[in-house]
Amino acid sequence: MRRQRGIRGGAVIASLLAGALVLGGCGSSSNDKSSSESGNSSGVKVGVAFDVGGRGDKSFNDSASTGIDKAVKDFGLAKPTELSGKPDETDADKEDRLRQLADGGATAIICVGFSYAPALEVVAPDYPDVKFEILDNGTVKADNVAGYTFKDNENAYLVGTLAALASKTGTIGFVGGVNETLINNFEVGFDAGAKAAKSDIVIEKQYLTEAGDYSGYSSPDKGKIAAEGIYDKGADIIYAAAGLSNNGVFEAAAEKKKFAIGTDSDQYLTADPSYKEQIIGSALKRLDTAAYKFIESVKDDKFKPGNFSLGLKEDGVDYVINNAEIKSAVGAKVDEAKKSIVDGDVKVPSKS
Amino acid sequence: MTEPTNRGESNDDGDRTPDQIDGVTATDLEPERESVSGPSLRQARIRKLGLTMSAPVAAFIFALVVVAIVIIASGFNIGAVLDSVNQTMSRGRNIVELINRTGMYYISALAVAVGFRMNLFNIGVEGQYRLAALVAAYVGASVNNLPAVLHILVMIVTASITGAIWAGIAGILKVTRGVSEVISTIMLNAIAAALIGFLLRDGGWSPDPGGRKPFTETIDQSGWFPDLNKIVNPILDALGFDPPPPSTKTYGFIVIALLLGVVYAFLLKRTRFGFDLRASGQNPTAAAASGVSAKKMTIYAMFISGGIAGLVGMAELLGGNQHNFSETFLSGFGFIGIAVALLGRNSPVGMFFAAIVWAFLDVATRGFQIIGISNKLASIMQAVVLFAVVIAYTVVSRRAKEAEARSVAANTPAHPAEIPDGGPPSTDSTSEEAADVEQPHQRTTDSDSGEGTR
Numbered sequence: 001m002r003r004q005r006g007i008r009g010g011a012v013i014a015s016l017l018a019g020a021l022v023l024g025g026c027g028s029s030s031n032d033k034s035s036s037e038s039g040n041s042s043g044v045k046v047g048v049a050f051d052v053g054g055r056g057d058k059s060f061n062d063s064a065s066t067g068i069d070k071a072v073k074d075f076g077l078a079k080p081t082e083l084s085g086k087p088d089e090t091d092a093d094k095e096d097r098l099r100q101l102a103d104g105g106a107t108a109i110i111c112v113g114f115s116y117a118p119a120l121e122v123v124a125p126d127y128p129d130v131k132f133e134i135l136d137n138g139t140v141k142a143d144n145v146a147g148y149t150f151k152d153n154e155n156a157y158l159v160g161t162l163a164a165l166a167s168k169t170g171t172i173g174f175v176g177g178v179n180e181t182l183i184n185n186f187e188v189g190f191d192a193g194a195k196a197a198k199s200d201i202v203i204e205k206q207y208l209t210e211a212g213d214y215s216g217y218s219s220p221d222k223g224k225i226a227a228e229g230i231y232d233k234g235a236d237i238i239y240a241a242a243g244l245s246n247n248g249v250f251e252a253a254a255e256k257k258k259f260a261i262g263t264d265s266d267q268y269l270t271a272d273p274s275y276k277e278q279i280i281g282s283a284l285k286r287l288d289t290a291a292y293k294f295i296e297s298v299k300d301d302k303f304k305p306g307n308f309s310l311g312l313k314e315d316g317v318d319y320v321i322n323n324a325e326i327k328s329a330v331g332a333k334v335d336e337a338k339k340s341i342v343d344g345d346v347k348v349p350s351k352s
Numbered sequence: 353m354t355e356p357t358n359r360g361e362s363n364d365d366g367d368r369t370p371d372q373i374d375g376v377t378a379t380d381l382e383p384e385r386e387s388v389s390g391p392s393l394r395q396a397r398i399r400k401l402g403l404t405m406s407a408p409v410a411a412f413i414f415a416l417v418v419v420a421i422v423i424i425a426s427g428f429n430i431g432a433v434l435d436s437v438n439q440t441m442s443r444g445r446n447i448v449e450l451i452n453r454t455g456m457y458y459i460s461a462l463a464v465a466v467g468f469r470m471n472l473f474n475i476g477v478e479g480q481y482r483l484a485a486l487v488a489a490y491v492g493a494s495v496n497n498l499p500a501v502l503h504i505l506v507m508i509v510t511a512s513i514t515g516a517i518w519a520g521i522a523g524i525l526k527v528t529r530g531v532s533e534v535i536s537t538i539m540l541n542a543i544a545a546a547l548i549g550f551l552l553r554d555g556g557w558s559p560d561p562g563g564r565k566p567f568t569e570t571i572d573q574s575g576w577f578p579d580l581n582k583i584v585n586p587i588l589d590a591l592g593f594d595p596p597p598p599s600t601k602t603y604g605f606i607v608i609a610l611l612l613g614v615v616y617a618f619l620l621k622r623t624r625f626g627f628d629l630r631a632s633g634q635n636p637t638a639a640a641a642s643g644v645s646a647k648k649m650t651i652y653a654m655f656i657s658g659g660i661a662g663l664v665g666m667a668e669l670l671g672g673n674q675h676n677f678s679e680t681f682l683s684g685f686g687f688i689g690i691a692v693a694l695l696g697r698n699s700p701v702g703m704f705f706a707a708i709v710w711a712f713l714d715v716a717t718r719g720f721q722i723i724g725i726s727n728k729l730a731s732i733m734q735a736v737v738l739f740a741v742v743i744a745y746t747v748v749s750r751r752a753k754e755a756e757a758r759s760v761a762a763n764t765p766a767h768p769a770e771i772p773d774g775g776p777p778s779t780d781s782t783s784e785e786a787a788d789v790e791q792p793h794q795r796t797t798d799s800d801s802g803e804g805t806r
Contacts, residue, residue: 114565115680
């Protein structure tokens, strides 16, 4: 009997679907045309494809959105169309997102995150008049794509120095979102910076998920558990490089009365008041600069395709110390380290 | 209705000893039942059909109502939402995506369903197909000089074997150490994820392990599965959809997905093995009594489940635009397979439509963010549909059973001599084998109700 039931159930579903598909076919063309026409008339129209977590992650994505907001305000542009990803997406999902933005009339599209690379490779040639920027990736080669990568190991080195110098217990921690090369690069920089500042420092490291499972960037619960474990092992400062999951690390810091260092954007500024004071500083990735400059270049018709790698020297990465006490105690030393990297005296090891 | 017929056949081609086969076969039964009590039983069947039909309908109406409430509660206009769905589904590329996803979900569901049929919960499809895709991509790229058909075949076989081995570990653990396959497959998912990362970055399977996105070498064109664009695109055109861009491919591998569905149906319904599998799942004691080794069946079921699971990622690997395995290779399809198998009640046809529904909800909601609705609404809709269908089936199958019991009771005076008092209306869980021996004419009813409780 079960088989029959399945068929009947299926038949009903099929007819519902068929109905939906037919309806879908009907109301099509008129809507499409109107949306594309209205888009082309008004100069630069910005479209943003965010990574998992989207606007409001107070870290990676928000670093980009700061620059976008500034550009939109400065240049008086129309409100950008913003779409964000979800975990467990296929490249086809991402392609669709980029096409939606392009079809919707966007002329300057920012792909926030390297995971858009395969999708962008496919979509970019189909829209030669649209300019694309991809952040954190430099592999897409097309005449209308500019890729920006950031030397994450350099700012991680500096917060490693900061953490090691500011630690009272001699143990610090590292929480990475997903165990993949991108974050491994943070880790080696952090490691090198901490050891350069204090050779006997103990570093407890943990990744939230393995590559392939990208929930590590969007699971504060996982971040919290990992951080609690590291604090329990005696660490008093954790560097959190885990996107939205950073908030879990900060919560753990507040509960344990310990400290944490944020990543990508100045997380002190946007943090929840309940754990704001736990954030002593952040490693900055100037996605905002990259996004702003890209929009500006499209506006001024000075867009240049190619790949750009930005480090401390190019203002592509930086760091900030928010805690005044720590700043006065160790700030000068961290600045010194920054200067020696900019001058080329210190070469930070990297994974990429 | 299909049950007794199958039993008859499986007895025929099976090698069971005569004393295990009761004399009365199903084919003997059917006409007798029809002739004696045809009209009223048929009525009961129609009533039951109506009841079962009402399950999915009720579930969908319920799900739509819940989703509508969610949309209205979030302050959106239903009209705008429908408009967005219309617009999204009018694009040819989204239809292609619907087809591709359906194929992949279907394979994943088949893998899960093979386990379900034997009461094995293979949660490890996720790890099985990802690992299988990696190994297949690696092997495929290292034999790039093979002729086309062979090249593809090598990768498919590699993937299937890898998936089977990975699932087989759980099967062997269960049989030898009594480890629940639920636990072991979840653990194996985690191990597979770590293993994939290791092989790509430290194991030398990636030509550029330090890169931002380690990936295997590219598979040559001889290893690309032909796409169905030449068939699908004209149809889409004729139906008035916006033409898909040239880079959009309808995966040819969906044909394999459909074939797998046919093989699954045949294997379960038309072979001795399928009968043993279902018997072990529904009544292990009875199956063991009739000479089926539960241990052997567990191992087989896990191997087959894993073997199918290994193919989930093949559509994308062999037909997609990447032609390699990277850490961002598709993920999550193993878990979707569980949902689709549940939704489709493990039936080959049911799962196919369930896969379409699931894919439809994924694709149709793509435009929601443009109108300001969270893309998480798709997940809410899928969850509600799943819940509603599962609940509706439970309620309806209980109703159907009651109705059947009543109709059987009403028919008993037709042959009072054969049935001792109290016997006929009993539809409770008498084991099939026992029923066969004591009340052969009741078997249809009993096996039906046994199914209904699942």
